Amino acid sequence: MESWKYFEDFEDGFVFHFEVPALTKEEIISFARNYDPQRFHVDAVEAEKTHFGGLVASGFQTQLLCFQPFCRQVLNSSFAVGAPGIDELKWLRPWYPGEKLKGSVQLVKKRKSTSRNDRGYLEFLLQAGVDKSPVFSMLWTVIIMTREGIDPSGD
Amino acid sequence: MESWKYFEDFEDGFVFHFEVPALTKEEIISFARNYDPQRFHVDAVEAEKTHFGGLVASGFQTQLLCFQPFCRQVLNSSFAVGAPGIDELKWLRPWYPGEKLKGSVQLVKKRKSTSRNDRGYLEFLLQAGVDKSPVFSMLWTVIIMTREGIDPSGD
Numbered sequence A, B: 001m002e003s004w005k006y007f008e009d010f011e012d013g014f015v016f017h018f019e020v021p022a023l024t025k026e027e028i029i030s031f032a033r034n035y036d037p038q039r040f041h042v043d044a045v046e047a048e049k050t051h052f053g054g055l056v057a058s059g060f061q062t063q064l065l066c067f068q069p070f071c072r073q074v075l076n077s078s079f080a081v082g083a084p085g086i087d088e089l090k091w092l093r094p095w096y097p098g099e100k101l102k103g104s105v106q107l108v109k110k111r112k113s114t115s116r117n118d119r120g121y122l123e124f125l126l127q128a129g130v131d132k133s134p135v136f137s138m139l140w141t142v143i144i145m146t147r148e149g150i151d152p153s154g155d
Helices: A025-035 A044-048 A059-073 B025-035 B044-048 B059-073
Strands: A015-020 A085-091 A101-112 A119-130 A133-145 B015-020 B085-091 B101-112 B119-130 B133-145
Touching (some): A015 A059, A025 B059, A059 A085, A059 A101, A059 B025, A101 A133, B015 B059, B025 B059, B059 B085, B059 B133, B101 B133
Antiparallel strands (some): A015 A101, A085 B085, A101 A119, A119 A133, B015 B101, B101 B119
């Protein structure tokens, strides 16, 4: 567990970069049929009649696929224990099939709990886009254990 | 298309009630392996060591499964054309296997676009819980076409 990150290990200026491979029409339709079956996510012909001009990914699929790399590569080797919510989430423009996303997750605020020594709060801003065009942003807070919270003896 | 809803058809006081069947441990693990593989969502033994005391659903799975009935039964027979973002989202307590959720989606604000006659904005508050215990809430805005936006001739 030596390399696992505690609250104290996230320093000001922390930033994580990621990419999300382009989706196919089939991947967009398959996700949306389960969770968000609006016509512009599941039917290419109907989607053309809307202001999107064609099939676009569900915003929830965008959210999940942008979160996934940060979860696997950062949260999963930390003592994070969930999140109380999302402070702001924006779908800035549609995400079309064939477009690769590039993004980053920045630490924007860090504070220890005032009532409990065992935990702190990290506020992250995730931003992703296609080339220079912003597609998605999410600002949210992660609860994470301090060293004292995991090992009170200090060993 | 006679029964499809335009902006004008959503009236003050609109409310939609829904239920989400209880999840099994396997359903929680299967979703989280794809999108949110934190230890308390994918590993029952590791989850017991955290403050959750056992396996809990990914907050994103809660979000999707609470949105799904509203999407299928309301949005999908309307001229809704997406959402600019989420204004507030709260995970109020963990959702454990075996717990059925009950919830509602209320219309909390309605306004026509000031710059375009073809559309308006509906702000909805989704709230879901187990018995009297709140689990999840989400406040978000849906863009939806007006009658004039779909059929400018008025026919």
